[in-house]
Amino acid sequence: MKGAEQKMLRKVQYYETDRMGIAHHANYLHWMEEARILFMEELGFAYERMEAEGILSPVRAVQLEYLQSCTFGDLLTVEVRVLSFDKVVLRLGYTISKNGQDDCICRATSDHVFLDPEGHFVRIHRRLPEFTEKIEQCIHKQGRDVC
Amino acid sequence: MKGAEQKMLRKVQYYETDRMGIAHHANYLHWMEEARILFMEELGFAYERMEAEGILSPVRAVQLEYLQSCTFGDLLTVEVRVLSFDKVVLRLGYTISKNGQDDCICRATSDHVFLDPEGHFVRIHRRLPEFTEKIEQCIHKQGRDVC
Amino acid sequence: MKGAEQKMLRKVQYYETDRMGIAHHANYLHWMEEARILFMEELGFAYERMEAEGILSPVRAVQLEYLQSCTFGDLLTVEVRVLSFDKVVLRLGYTISKNGQDDCICRATSDHVFLDPEGHFVRIHRRLPEFTEKIEQCIHKQGRDVC
Amino acid sequence: MKGAEQKMLRKVQYYETDRMGIAHHANYLHWMEEARILFMEELGFAYERMEAEGILSPVRAVQLEYLQSCTFGDLLTVEVRVLSFDKVVLRLGYTISKNGQDDCICRATSDHVFLDPEGHFVRIHRRLPEFTEKIEQCIHKQGRDVC
Numbered sequence: 001m002k003g004a005e006q007k008m009l010r011k012v013q014y015y016e017t018d019r020m021g022i023a024h025h026a027n028y029l030h031w032m033e034e035a036r037i038l039f040m041e042e043l044g045f046a047y048e049r050m051e052a053e054g055i056l057s058p059v060r061a062v063q064l065e066y067l068q069s070c071t072f073g074d075l076l077t078v079e080v081r082v083l084s085f086d087k088v089v090l091r092l093g094y095t096i097s098k099n100g101q102d103d104c105i106c107r108a109t110s111d112h113v114f115l116d117p118e119g120h121f122v123r124i125h126r127r128l129p130e131f132t133e134k135i136e137q138c139i140h141k142q143g144r145d146v147c
Numbered sequence: 148m149k150g151a152e153q154k155m156l157r158k159v160q161y162y163e164t165d166r167m168g169i170a171h172h173a174n175y176l177h178w179m180e181e182a183r184i185l186f187m188e189e190l191g192f193a194y195e196r197m198e199a200e201g202i203l204s205p206v207r208a209v210q211l212e213y214l215q216s217c218t219f220g221d222l223l224t225v226e227v228r229v230l231s232f233d234k235v236v237l238r239l240g241y242t243i244s245k246n247g248q249d250d251c252i253c254r255a256t257s258d259h260v261f262l263d264p265e266g267h268f269v270r271i272h273r274r275l276p277e278f279t280e281k282i283e284q285c286i287h288k289q290g291r292d293v294c
Numbered sequence: 295m296k297g298a299e300q301k302m303l304r305k306v307q308y309y310e311t312d313r314m315g316i317a318h319h320a321n322y323l324h325w326m327e328e329a330r331i332l333f334m335e336e337l338g339f340a341y342e343r344m345e346a347e348g349i350l351s352p353v354r355a356v357q358l359e360y361l362q363s364c365t366f367g368d369l370l371t372v373e374v375r376v377l378s379f380d381k382v383v384l385r386l387g388y389t390i391s392k393n394g395q396d397d398c399i400c401r402a403t404s405d406h407v408f409l410d411p412e413g414h415f416v417r418i419h420r421r422l423p424e425f426t427e428k429i430e431q432c433i434h435k436q437g438r439d440v441c
Numbered sequence: 442m443k444g445a446e447q448k449m450l451r452k453v454q455y456y457e458t459d460r461m462g463i464a465h466h467a468n469y470l471h472w473m474e475e476a477r478i479l480f481m482e483e484l485g486f487a488y489e490r491m492e493a494e495g496i497l498s499p500v501r502a503v504q505l506e507y508l509q510s511c512t513f514g515d516l517l518t519v520e521v522r523v524l525s526f527d528k529v530v531l532r533l534g535y536t537i538s539k540n541g542q543d544d545c546i547c548r549a550t551s552d553h554v555f556l557d558p559e560g561h562f563v564r565i566h567r568r569l570p571e572f573t574e575k576i577e578q579c580i581h582k583q584g585r586d587v588c
Contacts, residue, residue, distance in 0.1 A: 357505075
């Protein structure tokens with residue numbers, strides 16, 4: 001995936017496998033979360049900062065396609081980028097590959113909204129305009145790079 | 148959801164919550180799996196039987212929409228039904244509600260293919276015609292009931 | 295185990311297995327937690343009540359002996375009882391068996407203390423004397439029954 | 442812990458927290474497993490090699506003392522060393538600390554046996570004498586260093 005903002009390397013753990021001998025499909029949501037948190041950190045919006053601002057961004061939807069399996073010992077590369085942001089819903093895209101190969105073993109998206117601790121929608125472009133700005137830069141930059 | 152083939156009741160466990168105070172979104176894939184396994188069992192195709200026949204049915208794709216959260220102590224109802232089956236991909240639909248309320252807290256689908264232990268596609272309608280038959284009955288029956 | 299206060303039945307889930315084909319050893323702590331929460335509920339001290347009283351009881355120590363394995367589809371019986379309570383540390387004992395067999399597949403203990411939300415020790419026998427009373431009754435009752 | 446053979450650094454993940462706001466106590470068994478696998482790898486006995494030799498080493502017992510909690514974002518140091526090996530049971534010791542502090546937040550042990558794929562005990566000092574040798578060296582080396 002060209003235009004990726006964040007590349008995370010991550011080994012598949014033994015406790016993530018199931019009796020089919022492969023990583024259980026629920027773990028991919030953990031890996032996506034790990035990569036997303038690093039991505040936000042690199043953008044300057046670490047979880048701790050958002051929390052201090054009183055902004056939560058729960059997951060509203062996910063979509064995953066499992067193209068190949070992976071197992072204990074495989075070294076995963078999880079790439080994250082911004083797909084869209086309409087000021088309410090932020091959609092991130094993920095591609096996972098293994099052992100330095102080009103093949104994508106999983107393609108996924110996650111949708112996020114922004115809430116205050118009482119659960120009300122936060123107008124993030126007013127509350128944290130520099131966040132909206134950064135996110136929009138990501139979309140533009142990727143727009144140029146991605147095939 | 149009318150036309151559901153299987154209703155599973157399931158308490159949210161303490162260890163399934165995260166520090167936002169709600170069940171972590173990855174657990175929903177566990178609950179879907181639990182409900183799917185019961186559903187297949189009721190159709191007469193328990194996991195053990197499929198395994199004995201040498202047929203695996205890994206997850207190829209999932210989609211989840213998280214509409215409301217749930218937490219420790221909530222009693223979930225997970226309903227499963229067959230959405231489609233084109234002889235290659237079986238798509239199941241899920242709705243999750245909590246504490247006997249009508250509101251759906253999560254809507255989801257999962258796609259499955261049928262493989263032999265070497266990872267080759269199995270022509271399930273030839274290998275296990277009674278499976279295809281049963282699954283098609285589920286679609287038809289649901290076709291009549293669902294709004 | 296004679297003298298058990300609580301017997302919980304629980305199927306091993308597919309997602310709890312690992313590539314050795316058996317339930318991964320970390321899941322036993324989940325099962326112990328599930329059984330402990332039910333046990334406390336039956337004693338009249340459901341988690342919700344303790345939380346409302348402002349009393350947390352984190353795990354201070356655990357010990358597990360894995361005697362036999364179990365796997366997907368096995369029906370577990372998890373039994374809990376009070377081993378000791380010195381007004382500071384509550385020690386619970388667990389035995390896990392499978393599929394109605396007498397053999398114990400796991401023997402375990404967990405130690406718990408009682409804290410307020412600031413993390414200070416709560417003198418539980420003063421704050422909630424009926425709790426101490428109930429717990430002591432469990433020890434005595436078991437004292438008579440257990441071999 | 443002086444005499445440690447292996448030091449692993451590992452961030453606590455968001456999905457590892459529970460609604461008490463801290464890492465759930467079952468995850469420590471995952472971290473111990475991660476560190477143990479790295480330790481064995483460094484000794485020259487990677488999981489893959491043992492598997493190729495047809496030797497499994499399931500967990501027979503664990504003991505954990507939770508001294509302090511940790512949470513999302515904490516950087517853990519997990520140290521492993523050999524406590525004892527009587528040719529049947531290998532006992533490993535673990536200490537976990539966080540954020541570069543000296544305080545130990547968790548002290549633990551795990552016991553392992555060596556089995557063939559049929560589940561029979563393997564005389565590891567005959568089957569893989571270089572393993573026994575390495576392990577014994579670890580004990581001696583530590584013997585000199587540890588307070």
